[in-house]
Amino acid sequence: MSFQISDLLSLTYWQDLFSGNILTLSFWINILDILVVWFLAYKLIELVRGTKAVQLIRGVALFILIRILAEFIGLHTLSWLMNHVITYGVIAAVVIFQPEVRRGLEHLGRQTFFTQTKKSEREEERVISAYDKAIQYMGRRKIGALISIERNTGLDEYIETGIPLDADISGELLINIFIPNTPLHDGAVIVKKNKIAVASAYLPLSESMLIPKEYGTRHRAAIGLSEVSDALTIIVSEETGHVSMAVNNEFLTDLNQEEYLVVLHQYLATEEESTTTQGLRGFLSDFFKSGGKHK
Structure with a gap:
C-alpha cells in the first residue's frame, strides 16, 4: 500500500x-x-x-x-x-x-553527522584568558589586531581567503601573529571551534556611512562581518591601543578589561554561566541600548 x-x-x-x-x-x-x-x-x-x-x-x-x-x-x-x-x-x-x-x-x-563536540567550561576559561592576555599586551603597545570568532554563522568563505594555521589558541601565538612587519600581521585571524583556523584573512568592509571617520579599515571590516554574520570580532587600534568589539551589527568601542571580558563571557561561555557573568549582564544590556558607546 x-x-x-x-x-x-x-x-x-x-x-x-x-x-x-x-x-x-x-x-x-x-x-x-x-x-x-x-x-x-x-x-x-x-x-x-x-x-x-x-x-x-x-x-x-x-x-x-x-x-x-x-x-x-x-x-x-x-x-x-x-x-x-x-x-x-x-x-x-x-x-x-x-x-x-x-x-x-x-x-x-x-562534517560528521552523529558526533558533536562540546567545549568544557575549563577550556572556555583558558581560551578567554588567552584572548585577555593578547589584548592586554597589544593594547599597551598599540599593536593593531583583528580577531574574528565564529559562532553559529559559518565563516568558511572568509577562511578560504586566509593562510591556514589550524593551531590551538594561545595569547603568545595571537601576539606573535600581529607583531608588525611579519608575514601574517596584515588581515584578520579567524577562530573556528576553539582553533585559530587562519591568519591574514580578508573580511567584508562595511559600507555604512554612519561609521566615524576616525575608525580605519580594521574597524570597518569588523563591522562589515557583524552585518552578515553573528561572529564576535575583537579589534585593537594601532593608533590608540583602544579595544573595540563588533557583534550582531553592534559596535562596542573603547572597552576596558572588565567590559570586554563581560562580552567574551556573554558570547563564548556555556549556558551554565558563572555568577560573575550573570551579575554583569545588566551592564551589557545597558551597553547595547546606549548604542555601543562607552561612557
Missing part, C-alpha cells in the same frame, strides 16, 4: 490507522521514510543556519507553502504557476548560487 501526502487529509486513512488495518510492513517503511526526510531537513537547516542561504530557503519554503495551499483550496491556476516557479526556480538558484552550493557540499562532506 503506497503512501501519499494527501492521505494525511483523509479521514478514512486515520480511521484505518487507528483500527490497525494498515499497520503493515509498508506502513512502518513509510514512517521510516518520513523520519529520514525530517532528519535530512534538520541537518540542512543546521548547516545553513545563520548564513545567507537561510533567506533563499525561506523563499523556497514560502513558494512550497503557497503551492500546497493552492492545491488544497482548489486554486488550479495558482498551483500551476507555483509548480513552474519551483521547478525553474531551483535550476536558477543552483546557477546563481553555484559557489555557495559547492562550498556547502564540501562542508557537508567534511
Whole structure:
C-alpha cells in the first residue's frame, strides 16, 4: 500500500490507522521514510543556519507553502504557476548560487553527522584568558589586531581567503601573529571551534556611512562581518591601543578589561554561566541600548 501526502487529509486513512488495518510492513517503511526526510531537513537547516542561504530557503519554503495551499483550496491556476516557479526556480538558484552550493557540499562532506563536540567550561576559561592576555599586551603597545570568532554563522568563505594555521589558541601565538612587519600581521585571524583556523584573512568592509571617520579599515571590516554574520570580532587600534568589539551589527568601542571580558563571557561561555557573568549582564544590556558607546 503506497503512501501519499494527501492521505494525511483523509479521514478514512486515520480511521484505518487507528483500527490497525494498515499497520503493515509498508506502513512502518513509510514512517521510516518520513523520519529520514525530517532528519535530512534538520541537518540542512543546521548547516545553513545563520548564513545567507537561510533567506533563499525561506523563499523556497514560502513558494512550497503557497503551492500546497493552492492545491488544497482548489486554486488550479495558482498551483500551476507555483509548480513552474519551483521547478525553474531551483535550476536558477543552483546557477546563481553555484559557489555557495559547492562550498556547502564540501562542508557537508567534511562534517560528521552523529558526533558533536562540546567545549568544557575549563577550556572556555583558558581560551578567554588567552584572548585577555593578547589584548592586554597589544593594547599597551598599540599593536593593531583583528580577531574574528565564529559562532553559529559559518565563516568558511572568509577562511578560504586566509593562510591556514589550524593551531590551538594561545595569547603568545595571537601576539606573535600581529607583531608588525611579519608575514601574517596584515588581515584578520579567524577562530573556528576553539582553533585559530587562519591568519591574514580578508573580511567584508562595511559600507555604512554612519561609521566615524576616525575608525580605519580594521574597524570597518569588523563591522562589515557583524552585518552578515553573528561572529564576535575583537579589534585593537594601532593608533590608540583602544579595544573595540563588533557583534550582531553592534559596535562596542573603547572597552576596558572588565567590559570586554563581560562580552567574551556573554558570547563564548556555556549556558551554565558563572555568577560573575550573570551579575554583569545588566551592564551589557545597558551597553547595547546606549548604542555601543562607552561612557
